[in-house]
Amino acid sequence: xxxxxxxxxxxxxxxxxxxxxxxxxxxxxxxxxxxxxxxxxxxxxxxxxxxxxxxxxxxxxxxxxxxxxxxxxxxxxxxxxxxxxxxxxxxxxxxxxxxxxxxxxxxxxxxxxxxxxxxxxxxxxxxxxxxxxxxxxxxxxxxxxxxxxxxxxxxxxxxxxxxxxxxxxxxxxxxxxxxxxxxxxxxxxxxxxxxxxxxxxxxxxxxxxxxxxxxxxxxxxxxxxxxxxxxxxxxxxxxxxxxxxxxxxxxxxxxxxxxxxxxxxxxxxxxxxxxxxxxxxxxxxxxxxxxxxxxxxxxxxxxxxxxxxxxxxxxxxxxxxxx
Amino acid sequence: xxxxxxxxxxxxxxxxxxxxxxxxxxxxxxxxxxxxxxxxxxxxxxxxxxxxxxxxxxxxxxxxxxxxxxxxxxxxxxxxxxxxxxxxxxxxxxxxxxxxxxxxxxxxxxxxxxxxxxxxxxxxxxxxxxxxxxxxxxxxxxxxxxxxxxxxxxxxxxxxxxxxxxxxxxxxxxxxxxxxxxxxxxxxxxxxxxxxxxxxxxxxxxxxxxxxxxxxxxxxxxxxxxxxxxxxxxxxxxxxxxxxxxxxxxxxxxxxxxxxxxxxxxxxxxxxxxxxxxxxxxxxxxxxxxxxxxxxxxxxx
Ligand SMILES: Nc1ncnc2c1ncn2[C@@H]1O[C@H](COP(=O)(O)OP(=O)(O)OP(=O)(O)O)[C@@H](O)[C@H]1O
Ligand code: SF4
Ligand SMILES: [Mg+2]
Numbered sequence: 197x198x199x200x201x202x203x204x205x206x207x208x209x210x211x212x213x214x215x216x217x218x219x220x221x222x223x224x225x226x227x228x229x230x231x232x233x234x235x236x237x238x239x240x241x242x243x244x245x246x247x248x249x250x251x252x253x254x255x256x257x258x259x260x261x262x263x264x265x266x267x268x269x270x271x272x273x274x275x276x277x278x279x280x281x282x283x284x285x286x287x288x289x290x291x292x293x294x295x296x297x298x299x300x301x302x303x304x305x306x307x308x309x310x311x312x313x314x315x316x317x318x319x320x321x322x323x324x325x326x327x328x329x330x331x332x333x334x335x336x337x338x339x340x341x342x343x344x345x346x347x348x349x350x351x352x353x354x355x356x357x358x359x360x361x362x363x364x365x366x367x368x369x370x371x372x373x374x375x376x377x378x379x380x381x382x383x384x385x386x387x388x389x390x391x392x393x394x395x396x397x398x399x400x401x402x403x404x405x406x407x408x409x410x411x412x413x414x415x416x417x418x419x420x421x422x423x424x425x426x427x428x429x430x431x432x433x434x435x436x437x438x439x440x441x442x443x444x445x446x447x448x449x450x451x452x453x454x455x456x457x458x459x460x461x462x463x464x465x466x467x468x469x470x471x472x473x474x475x476x477x478x479x480x481x482x483x484x485x486x487x488x489x490x491x492x493x494x495x496x497x498x499x500x501x502x503x504x505x506x507x508x509x510x511x512x513x514x515x516x517x518x519x
Numbered sequence: 520x521x522x523x524x525x526x527x528x529x530x531x532x533x534x535x536x537x538x539x540x541x542x543x544x545x546x547x548x549x550x551x552x553x554x555x556x557x558x559x560x561x562x563x564x565x566x567x568x569x570x571x572x573x574x575x576x577x578x579x580x581x582x583x584x585x586x587x588x589x590x591x592x593x594x595x596x597x598x599x600x601x602x603x604x605x606x607x608x609x610x611x612x613x614x615x616x617x618x619x620x621x622x623x624x625x626x627x628x629x630x631x632x633x634x635x636x637x638x639x640x641x642x643x644x645x646x647x648x649x650x651x652x653x654x655x656x657x658x659x660x661x662x663x664x665x666x667x668x669x670x671x672x673x674x675x676x677x678x679x680x681x682x683x684x685x686x687x688x689x690x691x692x693x694x695x696x697x698x699x700x701x702x703x704x705x706x707x708x709x710x711x712x713x714x715x716x717x718x719x720x721x722x723x724x725x726x727x728x729x730x731x732x733x734x735x736x737x738x739x740x741x742x743x744x745x746x747x748x749x750x751x752x753x754x755x756x757x758x759x760x761x762x763x764x765x766x767x768x769x770x771x772x773x774x775x776x777x778x779x780x781x782x783x784x785x786x787x788x789x790x791x792x793x794x795x796x797x798x799x800x801x802x803x804x805x806x807x808x809x810x811x812x813x814x815x816x817x818x819x820x
Pocket of ligand 1: 215216217223225243244245246247248249250251252295409
């Protein structure tokens with residue numbers, strides 16, 4: 197589906213983000229991730245809680261300074277070379293939808309002002325026009341004019357997430373990082389929000405980086421899926437291939453944990469149980485990060501860190517034994 | 520049983536339609552405060568006490584230091600509303616003069632909190648890093664020295680009196696506020712709505728103005744309102760134990776101390792200043808509570 201000649205919208209090269217914690221210790225939240233994103237596609241990013249998905253997203257959108265690596269957007273490096281004005285202008289291209297529908301809206305601002313924040317920051321609409329635009333956005337995300345004068349606490353989680361989506365759309369972005377936008381919602385509401393995001397993507401030609409901690413959540417929205425483990429990317433390929441033919445043992449374990457909605461298949465299915473627990477991300481030794489829990493681990497795995505390699509065209513995995 | 524419960528019919532469109540008049544945050548806060556009867560009563564009590572402290576000594580026939588040995592320890596009457604003390608001085612005037620001092624202390628404490636405390640805490644949190652570390656060490660040193668020792672040391676270089684107490688309060692009075700504001704801003708700085716504002720390109724000054732300040736005023740107001748009674752109490756306590764006001768000047772603490780010594784025979788000497796100081800402290804606390812709720816839109820019904 198993705199031809200190699202096609203120019204990527206976003207290129208991330210060897211991105212690293214380390215946090216200093218305590219005395220002379222660093223927490224490697226993101227260790228060497230590279231990926232490309234193409235216009236109009238959705239890249240799903242999954243991994244257990246704490247594996248660095250949010251950190252990756254926040255570093256890409258410049259909330260965090262990368263420790264190392266480059267971020268290239270439309271052929272331009274954006275993490276070092278932009279002037280202050282260019283950086284300000286860039287905020288209109290890339291937006292973010294946040295994880296927590298309660299913490300992501302200022303409790304002391306009315307929905308009108310929350311949604312208009314981006315317009316105010318860029319001075320694009322004022323007065324009546326600003327109001328008109330906010331109402332338009334409210335309707336776009338399935339809310340109505342009456343909601344504009346209310347405070348966030350008067351809304352349900354799903355409605356708040358819609359407000360967060362409207363706020364991001366207000367600056368007409370091309371690229372949106374969705375940081376687990378549905379994890380905190382009821383299952384029945386999740387599908388509504390996913391459908392809204394899909395619909396918006398079609399209408400506005402948006403590109404998404406869609407973060408989730410569960411493969412089943414990204415299955416329906418992603419064209420490609422990347423699987424993260426402890427700050428590294430372990431497998432990256434298109435959605436069908438990932439579900440049908442996963443090559444990394446960690447992906448295989450994750451997939452075997454998803455229940456299959458057919459009682460016969462479900463009964464006979466083999467679950468790969470992960471042994472051991474998640475190692476402490478601060479002190480990690482050499483070798484494959486997954487070696488402690490991997491059923492196929494051998495000496496080589498504990499000595500050498502596996503590089504990301506293309507096992508099949510467009511199918512990347514970081515495992516010595518992947519073929 | 521069933522007929523007792525009749526389903527109320529709610530029109531679907533009615534449910535969604537909650538029209539709010541468009542008010543500024545200040546107007547909304549005032550509307551919410553007005554609904555809180557206790558807070559409003561406290562506000563008016565404080566205004567009344569303030570007016571009496573200001574005007575009563577001016578419009579009285581007696582002065583606070585005028586002695587008259589013919590009328591010592593008189594019980595309250597029409598000529599001396601609160602009675603007289605051991606030198607025959609009018610306690611009505613002396614009580615309101617004492618209230619002036621307590622209120623002055625209150626305003627100094629609140630002013631320090633709102634200026635030095637808030638700015639110190641906010642700067643510390645916003646700049647962060649090494650500056651923050653140095654500023655926090657400084658606070659720790661200040662808090663490490665017991666309050667009473669500071670006051671007693673001051674007494675050695677300054678004459679006992681109201682300004683010594685004000686200086687003593689100034690040295691450490693703002694520390695709590697600084698710590699609270701710093702903690703609050705550090706917490707807010709990483710909240711997702713502040714990150715969202717940064718992602719949207721909102722400038723730092725606008726983030727402070729629209730996100731950080733409105734979300735810290737609650738903490739600031741309530742802390743200032745609680746600092747006031749504790750400052751008043753500190754002054755009264757220092758005067759009560761004898762390091763504070765000098766005769767014939769009197770603060771409420773001095774008056775209470777005098778009354779305490781003759782409590783058995785002449786209880787009126789103690790009762791009036793005690794009632795006033797309790798009213799001031801309680802009213803500030805209730806008003807602080809009410810203001811915090813009034814400033815929080817989540818309390819809107
Ligand atoms: N500002 C920070 N300072 C220090 N450590 C941090 C910071 N932000 C994140 N971390 C640490 O980095 C690691 C990755 O965190 P991150 O929030 O990116 O995980 P996540 O994959 O998004 O998890 P979740 O699914 O729970 O949101 C965690 O161990 C976290 O404690
Ligand atoms: S490199 Fe070795 S330990 Fe790591 S996932 Fe592959 S087989 Fe398992
Ligand atoms: Mg996260």
